[in-house]
Amino acid sequence: MSGAAVPGLGRATPEDVGLSTVALERVDAAVQKRIDGKVIAGALTLVARHGKIVRTSSMGVDDRRTGKRLATDTIVRIFSMTKPVTGIAMGILADRGLWSPNDPIAQHLPELADLKVCTGFDRQGRPTLETAAHPPTVAELLTHTAGFVYGSKRTDRIGRLYARHRLLRSRSTDEFLDRLRRLPLAYQPGTQWRYSLAMDIQGALIERLTGQSLPDFFQQHIFQPLGMVDTAFHTPPHKLSRRARLYYTGGPFHLLKGPNVFSKDFTRQPDFALGGMGLVSTLDDYTRFAQLLLNRGQYAGQRIVSADSVTAQMTNHLPQSLLTQGFRAGHMHIRPGFGFGWNGAVVHDPQQAGLPVGRGTYLWDGAAGTWFWADPEHDLLYIGLIQLLSYTAPPLQALTQRLMADAILD
Incomplete structure (x- = not known):
């Protein structure tokens, strides 16, 4: 389908x-090929440039049994x-001056003071520990270099140790x-890049610094000003x-239909929301968010966040020593030219990264x-939405980028 206007963005050919x-x-056509091959059921995609939406496409279906179509307001x-x-x-x-990159995390979350570093496990399976060379900082939390991991039974022993504590199943921030x-x-801290629950810790940090729940802070300071009317940590019954x-x-x-195994599909605001996962959104809503990044913190005449903060978020902060160690997370491959900013990857040298x-x-x-992705050099954004949990999901981002x-054209 052709591009449709979203409030705050224009429309163009x-x-x-x-x-x-x-x-x-x-x-x-490349995305449709994956639908025709029954790799995915359907997809929503959107392209915008210079603040104008030029193409919105709904391909395939939401529900293969009923043939129900995807729409731009599909959640x-x-x-x-x-x-x-x-x-x-x-x-x-x-x-607001509430934190600085070099702040120790424990300055704001005192529960995380005096964390030790695991150097291995003894014969009884207990971790052997040493003192951290320095307390992990907020900057390291923002870049997955603080020393934390995600808990998973599929990874190494430290990952399995985290998994046993079921951190992301906590019932409150304090319990987490x-x-x-x-x-x-x-x-x-600072010696590796490892995909982790660092952003979930940021969620706790946001709550401590503001005295608000994470959902309430997001709603008041991001979603409402941007007009993201369907983005939340829950889907209310009337939107199901x-x-x-x-x-x-x-x-x-x-393809098999199934439950959400990563987090509960809440129908009311959860008591404990995660800064690293859990939001639902729509194509229209996330377009507003991506455009905010390209606009360096402004949207529809409103200043949401400073240009300096957005620039910091979209700037690589990993040193060359980490870029060359081959760290990965799913389809993301940290490497020369492909680093990490705040809570997202940054292609700071496309030629080195081998990306167009x-x-x-x-x-x-x-x-x-x-x-x-949001590409400031070309003033372009692209969003793709599918609903497939798979360890062999197709690399649609790399495909569509090429x-x-x-x-x-220019």
């Missing part, structure tokens, strides 16, 4: 903003695309911090008919296959 209609059709689980939103919230609080303080760091089906890969070319996007492109994705490069 692709050629009006230096894009090729024919090339954009090839991008859609999807964005999982880790919550993280960049938390980054903006942290930027708002930085603008009480469980976390009992665990060691996985490595010396618009919530997308969630699929799993059940073998080659076989503009310098300074900020991007991330979600566990259900959602993806987006094809989008051919669509840029």
